[in-house]
Amino acid sequence: MASRLASRLSVVVPSATLAINARAQELRAQGVDVISFGAGEPDFDTPTAIRAAGIRAIEDGRTRYTPVSGIPELRAAIAEQSTRDRAVPATAAMVTVSVGAKGALFNLALALYEPGDEVLIPAPYWVSYPEQVRLLGATPVFLPSTLDAGWKCSPEELARALTPRTKAVLLCSPSNPTGAAYTRAELNALAQVLRPHDCWILADEIYGRLVYDGFEQVSLLTVAPDLLARLVVIDGASKSYAMTGWRVGWSIAPAPLARALDTVQGQGPTSAATMAQYATLEALRIDDAELAPMRALFQARRDRLVAGLRALPGVRCALPEGAFYAFPEIRGWLGRSTPSGLTLSDDLQVTRWLLDEAHVAVVPGSAFGAPGHLRLSYAVGSAAIDEALARLGRAVATLV
Numbered sequence: 001m002a003s004r005l006a007s008r009l010s011v012v013v014p015s016a017t018l019a020i021n022a023r024a025q026e027l028r029a030q031g032v033d034v035i036s037f038g039a040g041e042p043d044f045d046t047p048t049a050i051r052a053a054g055i056r057a058i059e060d061g062r063t064r065y066t067p068v069s070g071i072p073e074l075r076a077a078i079a080e081q082s083t084r085d086r087a088v089p090a091t092a093a094m095v096t097v098s099v100g101a102k103g104a105l106f107n108l109a110l111a112l113y114e115p116g117d118e119v120l121i122p123a124p125y126w127v128s129y130p131e132q133v134r135l136l137g138a139t140p141v142f143l144p145s146t147l148d149a150g151w152k153c154s155p156e157e158l159a160r161a162l163t164p165r166t167k168a169v170l171l172c173s174p175s176n177p178t179g180a181a182y183t184r185a186e187l188n189a190l191a192q193v194l195r196p197h198d199c200w201i202l203a204d205e206i207y208g209r210l211v212y213d214g215f216e217q218v219s220l221l222t223v224a225p226d227l228l229a230r231l232v233v234i235d236g237a238s239k240s241y242a243m244t245g246w247r248v249g250w251s252i253a254p255a256p257l258a259r260a261l262d263t264v265q266g267q268g269p270t271s272a273a274t275m276a277q278y279a280t281l282e283a284l285r286i287d288d289a290e291l292a293p294m295r296a297l298f299q300a301r302r303d304r305l306v307a308g309l310r311a312l313p314g315v316r317c318a319l320p321e322g323a324f325y326a327f328p329e330i331r332g333w334l335g336r337s338t339p340s341g342l343t344l345s346d347d348l349q350v351t352r353w354l355l356d357e358a359h360v361a362v363v364p365g366s367a368f369g370a371p372g373h374l375r376l377s378y379a380v381g382s383a384a385i386d387e388a389l390a391r392l393g394r395a396v397a398t399l400v
């Protein structure tokens with residue numbers, strides 16, 4: 001039958017969060033006050049100056065196609081920001097502005113992965129990494145980490161997993177879903193392992209501006225500038241500047257790969273939206289110090305949420321260095337029964353139960369390759385955090 005879907009779709013799993021979101025919406029439609037920790041985006045509006053720049057771009061007639069890899073001013077500004085922050089020279093020719101960082105990762109997947117390739121992905125991982133690899137017919141290989149190891153992949157684990165089939169290694173720091181960020185010493189140790197092994201290294205640093213307690217955010221590029229010819233940094237405007245809906249991200253890649261990404265993107269989305277690129281140009285003018293209030297707010301929420309989670313019986317939780325997620329282990333709840341006689345056998349069931357009984361929406365850890373855990377985004381106001389913790393406490397007290 002010619003009118004069928006491509007077979008590659010059979011290997012891609014639909015998002016595990018969709019069913020939870022649908023149920024949360026159903027409850028809300030019934031008038032239930034659901035507190036959601038599901039969102040992967042800041043809960044405040046894009047700053048006024050950035051919004052104004054987007055509006056100005058439209059009014060100035062910036063409504064036509066741009067070059068595939070982005071307007072020259074933005075590529076130059078991204079290169080300048082990266083050179084400053086990562087202390088390794090980047091040029092505009094290395095920058096591909098894309099439709100979100102997800103678009104940058106998808107361009108890279110199209111340009112690099114093919115059947116037979118293995119792509120190493122530390123787990124827990126962001127949901128789209130393995131699915132993009134599978135869509136291209138390559139194989140994701142997971143490097144497990146544990147809460148006790150601070151959710152970090154060890155150099156030994158990485159060394160064991162590297163094979164001649166390893167096409168790329170995908171590192172995310174700070175991480176979605178754990179918030180864990182590698183220190184300079186940890187990155188050095190990973191770079192040491194990667195140095196003799198010929199493969200691409202993709203460093204997703206989209207949460208790099210969201211680190212707390214004075215944590216020193218270090219780029220893999222900073223510790224391993226000698227790997228520049230096969231190291232790609234992925235970054236974007238979504239998380240740092242509350243611009244998720246503008247859909248602007250980028251990659252900073254060695255120039256030959258950047259040319260390939262231009263070819264790939266030119267046959268697909270073509271470019272990020274013109275007015276969104278001008279808005280992002282304004283975002284990059286924001287001094288990092290101006291982001292301090294946002295960081296302070298996230299840090300206060302993180303502290304409140306993690307302390308509250310740790311106080312619940314049967315819960316363990318690391319203190320994340322960055323991003324805006326907490327990733328508690330809830331194994332202590334598994335095997336126990338709810339008053340209605342439901343035995344909680346896994347994190348998916350826990351998620352459904354919390355939504356139905358406590359009206360708190362969270363994401364199951366299995367979606368990120370870590371069963372027995374939950375992901376809670378603290379892009380949620382403090383009052384909602386307190387109320388949700390109280391609800392969780394009451395729900396857990398009913399388990400037998």
Ligand SMILES: Cc1ncc(COP(=O)(O)O)c(C=O)c1O
Pocket residue numbers: 040099100101102103126172175176204206236237238244248249
């Ligand atoms: C680790 C990570 N990388 C990339 C992205 C993609 O961000 P965007 O496409 O909005 O720029 C996300 C979004 O959730 C993420 O968590």
